[in-house]
Amino acid sequence: MVKEQITEWIRDGKVKPGDKIYSEKELSGMFGVSRHTVRQAIGALVHEGLLYREQGAGTFCSASPNLSVNESHAGASLGTGLSAGLSAGVGAGPSGFSPANVNRKNIGVITTYISDYIFPSIIKGIESYLTAEGYSLTLACTDNDVEKEKQCLQAMLDRGIDGLIVEPTRSSNYNPNINYYLTLEQKQIPYLMINQFYSQLMPPHLIVNDDLGGFMATDHLIRLGHERIVGLFKTDDLQGVNRMKGFIRAFRENQVTFFPEMVLTYTTEEQSSAVIRRLEPFFNGTSPLPTAIVCYNDQLALAVLDLLRRQGLRVPDEVSIVGFDDSPLAEASEVKLTSVTHPKMEMGTDAAKWIVAAVEGREQPPQSVVYEPRLVIRSSTAPVKGSEREG
Structure with missing residues (x-):
């Protein structure tokens, strides 16, 4: 009901691209539903590209449902x-x-x-x-x-x-x-x-320090007492390769034993469903279960969350998850994802400023910019059960 009504507002032009929509609290009161229901509806519209979220600012209309994006x-x-x-x-x-x-x-x-x-x-x-x-x-x-x-x-x-x-x-x-x-x-x-x-x-390029991001995600888990950590990475994009480098580096620098089988990779053709299928046996065998998973991005993290639900495993009580990009999806589920930040709109604005300066022959813009990521800690990570850090 909430999703359909917001879609109708956008279709009828009552909400236009760039307009801010009502808050979760306001929508909850208007429709007489829980904020969780509102959050799910907004998350679905964000995923479809009709809405987008700006941290600290709210949720905005990005497109008309009568048109493709x-x-x-x-x-x-x-x-x-x-x-x-x-x-x-x-x-x-x-x-x-x-x-x-x-x-x-x-x-x-x-x-x-x-x-x-x-x-x-x-x-x-x-x-x-x-x-x-x-x-x-x-x-x-x-x-x-x-x-x-x-x-x-x-x-x-x-x-x-x-x-x-x-x-x-x-x-x-x-x-x-x-x-x-x-x-x-x-x-x-x-x-x-x-x-x-x-x-x-x-x-010339604008990039995120993906190596550091992969390191921060893994180091966070190790400091929570996790050692059996699975890393899931897409390898036909350098973002995934560099995030995997950071993952491995965190084990080395913390002097934690690294098991090669704890890294699972996939490509664009395979899509994330392939790596989910390869992850499933980790939770069906007799070997000790992984206690944490580092994911290539937040989309994959949500797919992992669904797998763990099907296995009857609780996040973060039994398995912790870290995503990447701090996208709107990080807060779209009842389990809020710990995630590494991506500059998103800032990167887009900086890219536009760079190209306009270059076209107009203004002062020479920098050859490259590397954005340093942050780790946003939410409810998907916790100390491993029985560790000294639990308490």
Whole structure:
């Protein structure tokens, strides 16, 4: 009921993109339901990309349910997985352009995903700054597929973009589309990579210190007395590889015995369901159960939480979980996830500032920025039973 009503408000234009919605307390009183029910409804709408949360500010509308998220950025389909957008408030014509934007500078943005998880917040940060500076925005999504990335890059070049913000596709592998980035350099079109970068190019980039984040998550658990800790990591993106490095480093620096079988990995094709299947036997055998799990991101952490529920295991009483990204999903369940932060909207805004400065030839922006993460401790972690730290 709550979810349907909020969706109807957005569809009818009573709540517009960027508008703040009622608080959990207000919605609970309006509908006569518990705050837990409201929280679940909001969490579902955040996951669908209709709402987004800003820590300390509230929950906001991000899209209209009558449009895809790409179209909510005034997009027009260009085919081959690419959607193009204009800055907010300007309608797109059949070709994806409107006359009002003909003379405006156009920034391309390519991300692996658009409509879910932390991506709406990153894109909103980019869009807000570009719109304020009078730029238009062309948005594309690769689905973490290198062939789609190739098509997106070609379409961006065909559109005559003035600058490009891009999240690499499968950044831990060799990228076959390097020539497109070299073409950008040849044409003197500035580009910036976010979240990771292709090491072959060493381009300007904004990234999180993922190694430190993986270390902080694991060190937190070790300090709570955990030693049998499983790490789940996605390995075709450098974020996952670096988080795994931090995981291993925490064992070494704390002089805790490391068991190789306690690291489980997966790739984009396999998706998180594959690693969940490989995790399940840990809780079905006769060996001592893991007491804690470090997850590649919060999405995976929620899937692990579901598995543990099915196994009849309580979090954090029997198993502790740490996620990564401190996304809205970290607070979407009744068990609030301990999670490593990601700058999200700040990164998006910083990326937009960087690319505008580069396009306009302002003072040289920094070649790279590394955001230092924090660990946000919530109710999904606790001292291991029987440890000296329990009490």
